[in-house]
Amino acid sequence: MAAAPVLGRVLSAMVTPMRADGSVDLDAAQRVATHLVDAGHDGLVISGTTGESPTTSADEKDELLRAVIEAVGDRAVIIAGAGSNDTAKSIESVRLAQKAGADAVLAVTPYYNKPPQAGLVAHFTALADASDLPVMVYDIPGRSGIAIARETYLRIAEHERIAAVKDARGDLWFASEMMQATGLDWYSGDDAMNLAHFVNGAVGFVGVTSQVAPTAYREMADAVLESRWEDARAVHRRLTPIVNAVMNVTQGAIMAKAGLLAQGLIESAAVRLPLVEADDAQAALVREALSAVG
Numbered sequence: 001m002a003a004a005p006v007l008g009r010v011l012s013a014m015v016t017p018m019r020a021d022g023s024v025d026l027d028a029a030q031r032v033a034t035h036l037v038d039a040g041h042d043g044l045v046i047s048g049t050t051g052e053s054p055t056t057s058a059d060e061k062d063e064l065l066r067a068v069i070e071a072v073g074d075r076a077v078i079i080a081g082a083g084s085n086d087t088a089k090s091i092e093s094v095r096l097a098q099k100a101g102a103d104a105v106l107a108v109t110p111y112y113n114k115p116p117q118a119g120l121v122a123h124f125t126a127l128a129d130a131s132d133l134p135v136m137v138y139d140i141p142g143r144s145g146i147a148i149a150r151e152t153y154l155r156i157a158e159h160e161r162i163a164a165v166k167d168a169r170g171d172l173w174f175a176s177e178m179m180q181a182t183g184l185d186w187y188s189g190d191d192a193m194n195l196a197h198f199v200n201g202a203v204g205f206v207g208v209t210s211q212v213a214p215t216a217y218r219e220m221a222d223a224v225l226e227s228r229w230e231d232a233r234a235v236h237r238r239l240t241p242i243v244n245a246v247m248n249v250t251q252g253a254i255m256a257k258a259g260l261l262a263q264g265l266i267e268s269a270a271v272r273l274p275l276v277e278a279d280d281a282q283a284a285l286v287r288e289a290l291s292a293v294g
Helices: 026-038 058-072 087-100 117-129 150-156 172-182 191-200 214-225 229-238 240-247 252-262 280-293
Strands: 010-013 043-046 077-081 104-108 135-139 162-167 185-188 204-207
Touching: 010 077, 010 214, 026 043, 026 058, 043 058, 058 077, 058 087, 077 087, 087 104, 087 117, 104 117, 104 162, 117 135, 117 150, 150 172, 172 185, 172 191, 185 191, 191 204, 191 214, 191 229, 191 240, 204 214, 214 229, 229 240, 240 252, 240 280, 252 280
Parallel strands: 010 043, 010 204, 043 077, 077 104, 104 135, 135 162, 162 185, 185 204
Antiparallel strands: none
C-alpha cells in the first residue's frame, strides 16, 4: 500500500453529542474525540451527516469544530463537514472551517435538488476555490439522489485542492476505474464494505461504526497495511454484529449514540428531530453487538 495519505486512514464521521434538552454537549464531544484518537484514529469528520449537520446551526458547528480541534487537533486530522445543497452556504462553511483551524473539508454531493453534472463540477470547484484546504468529495447517491459521473470525476480531479473521495455508492468496479483514472485518495464511506475497499485499493475509510469499536477498526487497518489478510478478515467478520446493529436497523447516528452511551462516553443519546432516540430494543441490540465484538 502507498505511503500514508495526508488525511489519514482510520477516520470516523463523529456524532454530535447532545444533552437531554437537545443542546450540543461540547465536553462530551471532546471526550469522544479524545477517546477515538487514543484508540488509534488518524482523523475525525465533524458535522457530517452522522453529526446531524442538517439540524445544527452554523454557530453550533463552529463551536463544535473548535472544541474538537482544541482537544485533539495536534494529534489528528480534523475534517469539517461543509457541503450542502446550497453552494453559497457551502462556500461560507468552507471559509468558516478554515478560520476555525480545520485541516480539510468534506463536501457532500448536493442533495434533493438533483443538479446536472455540470452543476456538480461548478459546485465542487467553487468549494475548492473558497479556501486553501483540501477537499474530500462525498459521493452518496442513496441520500443525495444523484451520483457523480465518470466525466465529472475526471474534471474535478484536475483541481489541486480536490484530494480525496468518500465513496458510499457501493460499486467496487466503478471505484477501481476512478482510482486508476483520477489518482484521488479513495476512502470507503460504507462500513460494510471497508475491507472490500481496502482490497480494491482504497487508502482508508470514514466510518460510523468505527466510533463505537475504534480499536477493532484500527486492528483491521493495520492488518491490511501489513498484508495480514487472514487477520483482517477475522476482524471484519468479528465486526459483523455491530455493523448490522449500527447501520442496518435505523439511522446510523441514532445507533452510534446508543453505543457511545452504553460505553459511558456520552451522558445522553439525544438526537434532534426528525431523528428520534434509539428505543429500548434498539439500545439493547447495540449493547449485545458490542459484547459480541469484544
